[in-house]
Amino acid sequence: MKQTRTFQRRLGWRVGAAAACVAMGATSAVTATPSPASAAGLATIKVAMVPKLLGLPVFEANQKGALSVVHELGISFKFTAPATASAEGQVSIFNSLIAQHYNVITLSADDPTVPVPVLQKAMKAGIQVISYDSDVAQSARDFFIQDTAYNTIAQGVIDAAVKFAGPNADVAIMSSTPDATIQLAWIGAMKSYIAARYPHLKIVTIGYGQSNQATSLSQAEGIIHSYPNVKAILPIDGAAVVGTAQAVAALHESGKIGVFGIGDPLPNQKYFADGSMQGLFLWNEVGQGKLTMLMARLAYEGAHGAPECTAKTPPAHPSPSQWCGIRTNYGRAQYFNGAAVGLPGTYSIAAKANKVSGATRNTVIFSKPLEFTRSNYKKYDF
Amino acid sequence: MTALSAPSAPSAPLRAGETGSGAKRSGPVLLGMLRRRELQLVLAILALGALSSALHPSFLASGNVSFILADSVSTMVVAVGQTIVVLGRGIDLSVSPVLGIAAIGVGFPAQDHNLSIFLALLIVLVIGMALGAGNGFLVAVVGIPPIIATLATLTIYGGLQFIFTGGQEVVNIPNAYGNLGNANMLPGVPWLIVVGAAVVAVVWFWLRRTVTGRSIYAVGNNADAAFRAGAPVRRILFLTYVVSGLLAGLGGLIYLCHVGSADATTGSDTNVNLMSIAAALIGGTTLLGGRGGPVGSALGAVFLSEALQAMIASRVPPIWEPAGVGALIVIAVITDRGATPARLLARRPFREPSHGPQ
Amino acid sequence: MSTTPVSSAKPGASQARSKTAGRQETIWTVALAALLVVLLAYFYLAVPDFRSLGTSGVLALCEQFLFTGLIALGEAVVVLAGEIDLSTGAMSSLSGILMASLWQQGLNIWLATVLALFAAALGGALNGFLVTRFNVSSLLVTLGTQFIFGSVATAVGGNTPPYNFPRSFVTLVGTGTVGPVPDQLLVFAVVAVAAWLLVARTRYGRSLVLIGYNRAASRYSGIDVRRSLLWAFVASGLLAGMAGIFVSGYYNAARDDIGDSLLLPAITVVVLGGVDIFGGRGRMSGVILATFLLGFLTQGLLIRGDSSLTATMVTGVVLVLCLVLKVALDHRAWAQLRELLRHRVSGMGELRAGRGA
Structure with a gap:
């Protein structure tokens, strides 16, 4: 964090000078795409994280968490978003991600209804869609990671x-x-x-x-x-x-x-x-980014033949052959362990809606709120 | 405070090459109209204040009055810069990202290295002038219409602002900044309003009492006539954009002090572009150039800020706030006596007669 | 104005206009077409993901920018006449919301669409009325009505604007196709041809361009300037309303701010299409080409893996470069520059009078 700040400060000083030499060097600073490194035995998958907009610290914290675990999860990761919180901007991005054959799209939706057609198109193309933080209509995503009840x-x-x-x-x-x-x-x-x-x-x-x-x-x-x-x-x-x-x-x-x-x-x-x-x-925004990536992997596995994560006491560190998968289903609850990405405890995917907590179907509640005083x-x- | 006289500095080197005959003839007439609009605005501000406090006694509490004033200063300073461009028949749609880049450009060093506020002032002025010079180059040197040139730089500067923040946010500025942004110099008189008044006074003096300043009116009135009268039209136009950028940069520092934070969307999220144009219009500066001035624009900014607070006090649902601003603009435009038939029917009345015989 | 030092047009405004300006307009239009071909070729050859879209996939990309094109067509009509309409984005939002709310009240969706389009035309007429009745700059008036239309849209839409429209509606104005061709593209083609015919082939269209070029001359030649302008704003409102319907169909949802982000791209398209922002010059064919040029540029960059921020900035850079090129390539560049200095306005609709006297 400190290092980034210093870097920004240096840039800040140079605003005037840099104004002339615009667009070219610019792109990499915004979308971080670390090169994929296939972890033991896992096929590399392409996962995109699309928050509501660029430049908001909470979403950057999600990205930080995600980046810290993508290597061991075998994920080629891309963080991209519209410059302003615009649902239409997100739709354009989703369309381009479909064209680029991403395996999993994770998003925090600017609007619950506007991206529905394009996300359904993505699901039809075999892409797993996971919303976090801010949900879309249930028909347009596989899973939702709710911040807290x-x-x-x-x-x-x-x-x-x-x-x-x-x-x-x-x-x-x-x-x-x-x-x-x-x-x-x-x-x-x-x-x-x-x-x-x-x-x-x-x-x-x-x-x-x-x-x-x-x-x-x-x-x-x-x-x-x-x-x-x-x-x-x-x-x-x-x-x-x-x-x-x-x-x-x-x-x-x-x-x-x-x-x-x-x-x-x-x-x-x-x-x-x-x-x-x-x-x-x-809630802990960095941890939420980690969980989002873990669920991306599990959803991909679930859609590609892995056995369902139904064991109530899932293994903490599954070896590649033991990976279970999560699927959208409306009957059984599914469980998985957060230890693979350094999160404590077992997570459950609600099979049905819960009015009190606000959880809808196929929703994971990330954590209890932290209190800052x-x-x-x-x-x-x- | 001394450095606030900076806006007038750029005029010095240009004074030499200036004949200035263009401005003199139209000066007094313009000012006559100007005063009327200023008077109207002062009355409107007082009337709205009286009405609001009659309905909601707490409205006139001294804290609220000084807050309304302080809250308007960032828009006010940017609107004064916008006014200068508009007087020269231009428009600057890039003030939002200029304000934003200035705010983060000093915000990060201030937060991480306790940058002194005087150095910060210097930096925002340089940032603003550099970005303004970009606009001035496109408009005055290349010859691209202002609305298009600054539309393009709006996207380019806006992108730069995102890149410079790198997703971080300025949240923790030193107390010196916060004090300037929120403390009172005298009871009921916030520091910021003193800064705002100083900027308005300096710009007013520059526009009224210096040759360069007055030639901006001349160029806005009739660039061709000003050109033939010997005014360096291009240099003057270039200068208006530099000064607009400079004041937008200053607005960024004021924003940072007042709000206490800045990020990648600062400037564009509060729609500084439209608010500065709206303040100038309500203040009696017409987009046809050559008429208006900084005092009206400053009052326009205060009036906007007051109207917003009055709407909150009157429990007007927030969704109607934009409509309130829009209605104010439309009313200001169609009730602007100076801008109606005689001047605007033909847009350029002094040219009309020569077409009669055709 | 008898002593204009540098005069770019000779007396008898309209004939002179068509000769000198016409050639430049042709060059510009051909250049846009060539650029579009080069751009598509580049993406096709250099970006595998773009190639793998196939014909239908590439055509489907159009669905994401044709509403911008619709707004640009209406905007171009107004700009050609020397005015500008900044309320088009908000008008799109409003018409989409109106359509959706009327439908939610139980009205047939097509009837709701017709009513929303009527309201949009009415909103355009309001702009036109304010501009012509009070003789004030359209830039100011539409800046104000933009806020008002936006607030009304928010108020009508409420907290949860309607979504999930009937299938027939979503198919026709949203995501349906005829073979590989999106329905939207077909509708756009019809509207674009109509707009092109209106400007290039009708008396009304020619009078609009003349109004933009030389308002005084057009008045002396018997054109009812006020009425012509009023109708130009109606056209702009109507096309913005149509864009709002398209947007709602494509996203299968209405939102009170859904059209706001379309305004600046639409103006960019108009300018890139070669329409002089001060009016009187430009062609609809240029605007149509620019719609596809900017649209494919943005979508292609996204598919290449660039961020949307880069795509937006590249758009800004392209706009500047094109305008610099335009000035530089003009064989009377310096004369133009001097003239620009005389006519530098942001208040639109500036008289181009005095050139010929």
Whole structure:
């Protein structure tokens, strides 16, 4: 990380000089395609990872995790995405990946419906499709890796806010856009938890920061001024977290208005340190990247004749001849061990939907949320 | 603060070759119209403030007022640069990535090496001028229409911004930056608004009181006449893009100080291009060139920021915020008395008569 | 304006225009066609994954950029007349959302499509009305209406815009084919030929070009400038609306911002197609060729394994290079340059008056 930063800094200094000699050297910096190295006995497969957009640290953390395991999984890896969070941009990329005969496409969808036709085309062409972080319609993917159970993370945020502001307080939510799938799911889970547990806690408004820090900042400041009784703000999108904390700090409300949200700690170290940020919840983004690659391998094996992973106690380090495979099925649960990529424990693929956790069919829930507080935020580098 | 006088510096070498006869005749008339729009805007800002605070008493809380002002400064500075280009009958669609590249260009060194803020100021000005010079080259030297030239550099600079960030984000800037971006100099007077006012004042002085500045009006009014009057038209046009880039770069530093972070989408995600053009239009600068000025654009930026906060306070659903901005633009355009029939019916009234006999 | 020092056109504007400008336009169009052939040959020979697509696969790539082409055709009509329409992207989104929402309310999808197209034409008429009634720059007006159309689309679409349209609809305007040829390509061909005929072969088309070239002269020659411009904006709105229907069909989903990203590529196509951004010069055939040139360039680069960021930047570089080439190859380059200095505008629709007097 540090090394990258230094490299970026050097580049940053040279912006002006480099402006003249544009496009050519540029490409490699964005799409990292390490050369494949076939691990013991495994056929090399081509796997693409397509996040919502380039340049977002959480997705870069996924990539970092993926890169650390592709060698031993025998994966030729490509990380590519549109420059802005555009569903149409993703569709173009999927089309090109189909033409390049990729074996597995993993994606975090910008939109649940727009990429459906092209992903179905990919599946018809024998490509395994795995969504992570943000799902597409179930008919357009084989598996989904859900970050964490919706109810668990919603409870974590609400409980922390109540502990700070009391069960009768006014709170506000800061989200990204009104139609963001996962944020809508979290808001739904928060509302039902509040209804059941803290009936006097009141959500007075939901602000939308459009996934950028500047708008999030304006919106959060607007909320603080327009709703003087708000005791806690709950930002549930990466940019909204930074913008809300900045608003609280700038208006000298640190400690008076609590900020509890869903986001990564690294961008918020400053706000933890100065007391304007109280608590954050998130999963381990690097580990999620590793799991995504492992599932890509297992899905490929499952589609190419390997026995199904149904053993409840799967082997930690299967030898190539022992690899099992996962398939989309709606009857049996499937299990696999995360130890092959250094993740603890056994993962299960839900055979049927679970309304409480938000899991749909053929979904793996990656982990319980981690809680970041003023006492532990320094330990994490994402 | 001293370095803020930088915008006027580039004019010095050009002053020598300048005859400047073009600007004088149209000057006072233009200013008369200008004042009207500025007055309208001041009244609109006060009226909106009064209305909002009548409905929502907390709206006029001193914290909110100074926030509205501070929040508008980054757009304000970029809009002033945009105004200069527009006065010369151009347009600069590349200010978004210029702002973004400047913000990350100093953001990373500031975060990792505690870059001093004065050095940072120097760097953003150089970055902005270099990228602006790229636009100026395409427009003034090669002769590509501004809207197309800057559309192309928008994609190129935007790509560069992504490459320079390498997926990292500036998140942890030194306190000196954050203080400049959010603290008050006097109670209720944020530092940023002082910076913004200084930029507006310097640019106003440059445009009004220097030969080079005034010849921008002349070129925007009638490049041919200015050319025949001896103005170095190409150099002046080139200069407008350099200054626009420079101010967009400064806007990047202000953004970094105010928001506290920057990444690959900074600038384009808040649509700085459109907001700066909108602020200039609302401020009475017409895209036909030669009319308007920095004060109106600055007020336009403040008005936009205030309108946004008023919409939040009035519980207007956020989806209608873009429509509010759009409606403001349309209203500003069709109520611009100076821009209606006499001037715009024929677009170039002073040419019309010679066609009569045909 | 009797003492124009450098004059690029002689009195009697329209005849002179067709002679000098016509030759340049022909050269430009032929160059675009040649470039397209070279580009396809390069991808075919040098990129195995492109070759393995086969004829139908290569033709299917068109489905990803023909909506840009539709918008560009409408935009070109407006730009030829010396104006510009920045609201086309938002209009595409709006028409797709309207169609989908009406269908969701229980309306037959084809009826919904017709109504959405009507609304798009109406939106174009609104632009045209504001521009001609208040005599203000279309750049400003459409900059404003762009925001408004976008907000309306968001409001109509709600949190979960409709998707999964009837099969017949998705097939015809989305992903269906006749043999190896996508349905979209056939529809585009019909629209493109119609637009080409409109501009090149009708009185209305010629009057539009004349309006863009010399508004005063066109007024004196009896053309109803306001009405002609109004209809140009209607055409632009209608074609943008049609693009919105295509997009929705292709993705089998509507979204309130789905057309926004189409605006800049469409303007790029218009300019690359050889249409003068100040109006009065250019051909529809150039715009049609540029649609395929830019489209195949982007898709081919992606298939070659380049990132979409590279593809976008290459597009920008190609645009600059083409324009530099255009200026450099012009045998009256310097005269042009001087003239550009006189007519440098971003407020579109600048009078080209005074050249001949």
